[in-house]
Amino acid sequence: MSGETIGMLLAITSGMLSLVGLISIFISMNSQHNVQRSREILWSIFTLPYKKNLFLEKGAIGQEVFRTFLLYEQIINEKNTFLRRIISFAQITLTFCGLIWTTIVGYLLKQSFSSVERSILLFCVILADIFVLYFIIKIFGLLTSTSKVGRLPTVNELLDADILTAGSNIITLASVSSQLKIVNSEIYIGFPIPFKNLMVHISIQDTVESSESPVEKNYNFDLVNGIKDFKKLDYREFKLLDDDYCYYPIYDLSAFEKGVAQNSIFAKVELLSKQGYVSTEFYFEGLLTVNNTNFVIYPYSFIERFINRKSELDPFSRYIKRSGKSIDKETEWFNTGKSFLALFDEE
Structure with missing residues (x-):
């Protein structure tokens, strides 16, 4: 493999990585829009019980809860076929780049290099392949899920009254x-x-x-x-x-x-x-x-x-912290029910 061939392969991988960068910007913008919209809906869900004149229109709150949850479900579980194809293309491109780098380094390792140079080349290609695998599996894999990108609860988690999340x-x-x-x-x-x-x-x-x-x-x-x-x-x-x-x-x-x-x-x-x-x-x-x-x-x-809001402004959250209780055991307190009043009996 001549130096011109190696240079050409590196130029090809550079162009492909530039294309992946442009694709990543498009994917991020599209995902960010869905995340922001989902987060706004989530905020509206958390504020629904505290609307003014909540019970004046009989049954209206139930209709609003159903409509809001349905909209959240549609955005969170949206299956964008075109976006998935773009992500798959980016993953294939990164895989191809990793293979080219590994092939070039494998060829260079056969040349008459010192042991130090060989160690550096081997370390660099392993590190590059690890980054490629991380982007293929972790980064681009998560971009297909709005809830994972925005760290938002899934629909099943949002319906669970036992899950302790911020603002839930x-x-x-x-x-x-x-x-x-x-x-x-x-x-x-x-x-x-x-x-x-x-x-x-x-x-x-x-x-x-x-x-x-x-x-x-x-x-x-x-x-x-x-x-x-x-x-x-x-x-x-x-x-x-x-x-x-x-x-x-x-x-x-x-x-x-x-x-x-x-x-x-x-x-x-x-x-x-x-x-x-x-x-x-x-x-x-x-x-x-x-x-x-x-x-x-x-x-x-x-x-x-005794609503657990996990906030520094919430009196009950402050009381738990002041009592020296371990946060890891809070689910045990809530599970028994008696723990609500047991905290206050200690005073």
Whole structure:
């Protein structure tokens, strides 16, 4: 192999690498657009439960949650065939360049070089091949996934109420977008999408005076003693009734059958996960009978407690840090539920 041949091969690889550089700029711009759009949607998801006049339009929050999650899913899981072909072309080009460099160095190693020069050549080609493999497998491989490029949660991770990520408030989102559906004597809780790892408990109180406002009532927060009454919902076993919500049976109104005539019923639904605890209040009146009924009740207020936001501004996060607890064990605290109050009992 002559010097002119080696020079020509190196010139070819230089041109191919320049082309790969231009391709990389195009891929980065395209990926950055999807990442930025996905991040904006993610921010809107996290701020949904705190919109002004949230419960004025009955059922609107559920429709908004479904629409936003669907849009996020479409962007995150977008399959751009043209972009994948460009990435494959760049990977093949880099592989070809690596082969040329290895061939040239292999030829030069057969020449009469000193051991030091041979070691330098061998080290350089190995290092170059490692960089080529890294770009082929790691860099260009990740560019096909919007979630990996932007370090954004996948759709399955976003639906999981046990995953502790910065700003994640899926349990609150599930709570405010929920609705109760009464079919005959059965109460179902419904969500616009199948959230994962939710524990639910409902308490029903029959208010004798229908005009009495449930907002003024005082219901004690006793999570430690009530944790055993929570039921874990299996997101794979939801039911479809007469709409697109995911429904789970959680209560039987038969016990109130004799006492609900012209009375109002106040329901408090508590949701629990590793992200925290949220209670949502429902109020409905004029229930003449629990038989032959089929209607929906929407929430009118919610309360968050011990939501893990992983922020220096969050009081609960600061309290955990001040208590000297190991961050690696936080999932164990949230899993038991009792740990919420156990932290405060130590004071």
